[in-house]
Each structure stands twice: as C-alpha cells, then as structure tokens.
Amino acid sequence: xxxxxxxxxxxxxxxxxxxxxxxxxxxxxxLFGSGAGWAFDAMDVGLISFVxxxxxxxxxxxxxxxxxxxxAGFVGMAIGAGLGGLLADRIGRRQVFxxxxxxxxxxxxxxxxxxxxxxxxAWRFVVGLGLGAELPVASTLVSEFAPPRIRGRVVVALExxxxxxxxxxxxxxxxxxxxxxNGWRWALALGALPAxxxxxxxxxxxxxxxxxxxxxxxxxxxxxxxxxELSAGMRTEEDLPPADDVLGGAGGLRLDHPDDAVxxxxxxxxxxxxxxxxxxxxxxxxxxxxxxxxAYYGAFIWLPTLLLASGMSLVHSFGFTLVITLAxxxxxxxxxxxxxxxGRRPTLAVFLLGAALAAGLFATADGGAALLxxxxxxxxFNLGAWGALYAITPELYPxxxxxxGSGWAAGVGRIASIAAPLLVxxxxxxxxxxxxxxxxxVVFVVAALGALRLPERRGQVLED
Numbered sequence: 001x002x003x004x005x006x007x008x009x010x011x012x013x014x015x016x017x018x019x020x021x022x023x024x025x026x027x028x029x030x031l032f033g034s035g036a037g038w039a040f041d042a043m044d045v046g047l048i049s050f051v052x053x054x055x056x057x058x059x060x061x062x063x064x065x066x067x068x069x070x071x072a073g074f075v076g077m078a079i080g081a082g083l084g085g086l087l088a089d090r091i092g093r094r095q096v097f098x099x100x101x102x103x104x105x106x107x108x109x110x111x112x113x114x115x116x117x118x119x120x121x122a123w124r125f126v127v128g129l130g131l132g133a134e135l136p137v138a139s140t141l142v143s144e145f146a147p148p149r150i151r152g153r154v155v156v157a158l159e160x161x162x163x164x165x166x167x168x169x170x171x172x173x174x175x176x177x178x179x180x181x182n183g184w185r186w187a188l189a190l191g192a193l194p195a196x197x198x199x200x201x202x203x204x205x206x207x208x209x210x211x212x213x214x215x216x217x218x219x220x221x222x223x224x225x226x227x228x229e230l231s232a233g234m235r236t237e238e239d240l241p242p243a244d245d246v247l248g249g250a251g252g253l254r255l256d257h258p259d260d261a262v263x264x265x266x267x268x269x270x271x272x273x274x275x276x277x278x279x280x281x282x283x284x285x286x287x288x289x290x291x292x293x294x295a296y297y298g299a300f301i302w303l304p305t306l307l308l309a310s311g312m313s314l315v316h317s318f319g320f321t322l323v324i325t326l327a328x329x330x331x332x333x334x335x336x337x338x339x340x341x342x343g344r345r346p347t348l349a350v351f352l353l354g355a356a357l358a359a360g361l362f363a364t365a366d367g368g369a370a371l372l373x374x375x376x377x378x379x380x381f382n383l384g385a386w387g388a389l390y391a392i393t394p395e396l397y398p399x400x401x402x403x404x405g406s407g408w409a410a411g412v413g414r415i416a417s418i419a420a421p422l423l424v425x426x427x428x429x430x431x432x433x434x435x436x437x438x439x440x441x442v443v444f445v446v447a448a449l450g451a452l453r454l455p456e457r458r459g460q461v462l463e464d
Contacts, residue, residue, distance in 0.1 A: 039165030046169025076128020078414030084133020085407015104130025109192025289413030298420030354381035
C-alpha cells in the first residue's frame with residue numbers, strides 16, 4: 001500500500017525531499033551502475049602491476065622503464081582528476097562519468113597494441129586521463145543521492161567495487177598474463193570493456209539533482225526526485241501531474257516550487273577551494289590524499305614484482321598477490337560499518353594507523369607465510385582507509401564546488417602516485433624492502449594525523 005505525500009511536502013525543496021527518502025531500488029541501481037564503472041577502473045590499474053612483472057622478463061625492461069610505464073598513467077590521472085572535477089561542476093556528473101569510461105576504455109584497448117616502451121608510456125598517459133576523472137566524479141554523484149544517515153556507508157560500498165575490480169585484475173593476471181609472451185596484451189585488451197559500458201551509464205544513470213538545481217535546470221531535477229519518490233512508494237503515478245506541468249509544456253520551466261526561482265550559481269573556480277572558509281580543510285585533505293596515494297601505489301603497483309624479486313616464480317607471485325587482494329573486501333565491509341558508527345574521521349585515522357602497522361610488519365617479514373599475512377593486513381587496512389577517504393571528501397564542499405573539490409583532492413594525490421613508482425627502485429637499492437615499507441609506514445602515520453584535523457560530517461545534510 002502506497003502513501004500519498006501531503007501538500008506541504010510538495011512545497012519542500014527537492015534536496016530535502018530526496019534526503020528524506022529511504023534507500024530505494026533507484027539508489028541501488030545508481031550504486032551498481034556507478035560501481036561497475038569503478039570496478040573497471042580498478043581492473044585497469046590492477047592489470048598494469050601484472051603487466052610490469054611480465055615486461056621485466058619478456059622485454060627485459062629495466063626498473064626505471066617499468067617505473068615510467070606506471071607513472072605515466074598517474075600523470076594522466078592527476079590531470080584528469082582536476083579537469084574531470086571542474087567539468088562535472090560545469091556540464092554534469094553523469095556526462096563526465098560516461099566520457100571518462102569511453103576515453104580510458106578505448107585507450108586501454110589500444111595500449112594492448114603497443115610496440116615499444118615509449119608507445120606504452122604514451123597510451124598509459126591517455127588511459128590515466130580517463131581514469132583520474134572517473135573516480136571523484138562517480139563518488140560525488142553517489143554521495144549527492146545517498147540518504148544522509150547512511151551516505152558514508154553507501155560511498156564506502158561504492159569504493160568496495162574497487163576491490164572487485166582489482167580482484168578481477170588479479171585473476172586475469174594469474175590466468176592470462178603467464179600464458180605466453182603476449183599474455184599481457186590479451187589482459188589489456190579486456191580493459192577495453194569500459195568503452196562499451198559508457199553507453200549504459202549515459203542512458204541509464206540519473207543526473208545529480210543538486211547539480212541540476214544549481215545550474216537552473218529545475219524541471220529535470222523535479223522529474224528525477226519524483227522518479228526516486230515513486231521507487232520509494234511515496235507516490236503513485238496517479239499522484240503526479242502530467243509531464244507538461246513539470247516541464248512547462250514544450251520544455252519550458254514552470255515555477256511550481258519556491259526554489260525554482262533561484263538563479264543559476266556562478267561557475268566553479270579552483271581558487272574558490274582556497275577561500276578563507278575552505279582553505280584549512282582543503283590543504284589538510286590534500287595532505288591526506290598525497291600520503292595515502294604514495295603509500296598505496298608505491299606498495300601495490302610493485303607488489304608482484306617485489307614478490308618475484310624475493311625468489312618466487314611469476315605464477316607463484318601472482319597467486320600471492322591474488323590472495324592479498326581478496327583481503328580488501330573485508331576491509332571495505334568493516335569500514336562501511338564504522339563510518340556510520342564511529343564517524344568518517346576516526347574510522348579513517350584508525351585504518352591508516354592499522355595500515356602503518358601492517359607496512360611495518362611487511363618490512364620485517366621473513367618467508368612466504370609472513371609476507372602473505374602482512375600483505376593481507378596491509379590490503380585490509382589500506383583499502384578500508386580508501387573507503388573512508390572517499391566518503392568524507394565530497395561532504396566537505398558545497399554543491400557548486402563538490403566535483404571540483406573532489407577532483408582536485410584526487411588530482412593532487414596523484415602527484416604522490418606519480419612519484420611513488422619512481423622512488424621504489426632507488427629506495428630498494430639503498431635499504432631493500434625493509435627501508436621501502438618503513439617509509440610507507442611513516443607516510444601512513446602522517447596521513448592519520450592529517451585525518452584527525454578534517455571536519456566530521458556524519459549524518460549531516462550536504463551543503464547546497
């Protein structure tokens with residue numbers, strides 16, 4: 001039995017009505033639709049770690065050349081994240097999301113045809129442009145639809161698709177890459193799938209109601225809210241006026257609600273992130289993103305190669321990496337539970353400290369079992385921290401800057417992900433794996449200290 005809304009509810013702002021809804025089938029569609037794109041992203045990033053391990057053998061690539069292959073993608077991701085965030089606040093979250101899937105899907109497929117180290121580096125840069133823009137845009141879109149009381153949990157659930165994608169990459173790496181000298185090409189060819197999925201995103205996912213209202217597209221915003229209200233059983237089709245009444249006949253706007261009269265807000269500018277009221281949180285957030293990116297990508301991009309260097313065979317090292325990757329899933333699950341119980345800030349700090357402890361254990365691990373156990377702990381805590389970080393980031397900015405703020409936080413963080421793969425070989429040369437993972441542990445502690453300075457927004461309505 002459905003319940004009808006009261007006349008007063010019709011006069012409420014659309015964002016208030018949206019935030020009051022329970023988690024519906026439409027929310028679930030949005031989560032899985034965005035999560036699939038997120039998983040494709042993770043699959044691509046994960047595959048390159050297996051590709052590097054094989055190219056070290058088949059192309060006799062040097063550690064420096066391998067570092068540049070990895071870092072070229074992160075250079076593209078740094079640029080893509082900043083540009084993607086700005087575009088998301090200008091032309092829409094859904095539009096940019098679909099475009100990024102198309103760009104990196106096509107480029108990943110093309111990189112399978114690379115004929116030299118230089119050509120692969122160039123293609124990885126283009127792949128990075130799409131990858132970098134996709135993640136902050138997807139998390140912004142989901143956070144703007146999720147009910148406030150479970151918003152953190154929903155965004156962490158979105159981030160958990162990263163573990164699924166990385167697990168698929170580990171399976172492909174284990175089963176496909178070692179099949180022959182061209183196994184890495186077949187693995188990258190599978191990465192072209194996001195190009196096809198871009199069509200699904202463009203046609204099936206809703207545009208952010210907050211973005212539509214901020215840009216003056218009130219009729220479309222109203223139609224989207226009603227779509228979610230229907231899914232929640234709060235209205236029936238008979239309750240709703242004809243579409244012409246919402247859109248004003250031939251596509252024009254009819255001012256049925258008080259907020260329809262609000263003029264579109266000015267376009268976002270990057271310097272607005274450093275205004276007096278946002279500067280402190282922005283700089284602190286950038287510090288956390290820098291630290292987490294450095295430690296995560298420094299460790300996990302090189303993990304199969306590090307295990308290979310420890311004396312394991314290619315297949316054995318890939319098998320260990322697959323098991324370590326699976327530990328990401330419970331990390332996300334625990335993080336999703338705690339962000340709504342403890343809050344975003346304490347959850348993020350605790351998981352970062354746990355990652356620091358795990359990195360310290362990996363630094364002193366001796367033997368396969370110790371490496372596996374420390375690696376699984378690192379995977380658990382590190383990815384749980386990522387979930388909490390993605391939950392808190394969009395909440396720190398108003399609607400007109402939310403995509404820009406999320407994108408630039410990710411983009412600045414990518415600077416560290418560029419540096420990390422390049423610094424791993426010289427750090428290992430000076431002090432081996434012990435020094436390398438000790439550095440990662442210290443960086444995780446710095447990130448935890450920064451996390452404790454971020455505002456706590458658990459259960460609060462997003463700022464419009």
